[in-house]
Amino acid sequence: MVQYQSNRISASFAALSDATRRGVLEQLGQSDASITDLADKFHLTLTGMKKHVDVLEQAGFVITEKLGRVRTCKLGLRRLEEEAAWIARYHQLWAARFDALDGVIEALKHQEQTNERTQNE
Template identity: 75%
Template structure:
């Protein structure tokens, strides 16, 4: 089987598929936070949050730094440019398809109106 989607996109979209991880990204967009702070904010165990942060870190969406016993998390430097570009290509494709569908619907409406006028005569 041929793989068309590259591994980094797979990792990013897999990481973004979980609402907790999306919430962590939103939180880190406001301020850096320790794993302990994130676990408390999301009402989960430290182990559970470590797993979520690990997935985000593997996808390059989060970076962590350990100072003493505290591991601080912040948004990764890569951003989501490649993912946004991938989504944009498909948005443009669907926009073109919807535009074509609109033309078909308008043509059908026009024909229906003409046929309706012919029947009245």
């Protein structure tokens, strides 16, 4: 089960790591579009756009439907709860580490100020 979640999260982050794919998701959030329309909008070849759509489809973010010669894309049902939870765990970890670092910096500043006062006396 853990491996499945890891693969699913990896596919999500891989899909979302590309600016074009994020743009496609934004576009599909406004309305469904054909691969041809998306390729034109993003100035890509049909083959290039199809590859982007395939990555999004494999991650569950996009659903495609072929009607005749036209492949229409729409947003999939995939939600980002698992990814948000993963990010939240690491956010807490790094927030705690940065808080500890802030404490060290404040202690060093205090020590430096104390040393300066001692030298000036």
